[in-house]
Amino acid sequence: xxxxxxxxxxxxxxxxxxxxxxxxxxxxxxxxxxxxxxxxxxxxxxxxxxxxxxxxxxxxxxxxxxxxxxxxxxxxxxxxxxxx
Numbered sequence: 001x002x003x004x005x006x007x008x009x010x011x012x013x014x015x016x017x018x019x020x021x022x023x024x025x026x027x028x029x030x031x032x033x034x035x036x037x038x039x040x041x042x043x044x045x046x047x048x049x050x051x052x053x054x055x056x057x058x059x060x061x062x063x064x065x066x067x068x069x070x071x072x073x074x075x076x077x078x079x080x081x082x083x084x
Contacts, residue, residue, distance in 0.1 A: 052078040
């Protein structure tokens, strides 16, 4: 399903499925966190985004030995740390 040689039709199908799944998660999250302070939620969103992106960007810019697995690990750890 996720091979590197996908046709355009397969890529569009996967993008549509991902968009629907993302929308469902957003709707569920929106109804669950409806009573929380908006400022808190915005701060939380920036915290998650910054923690996920900064380590991978620093690795890409300043370390020649960066690998795909390293970037995936940096993003995963960066995303889970503020959520924990």
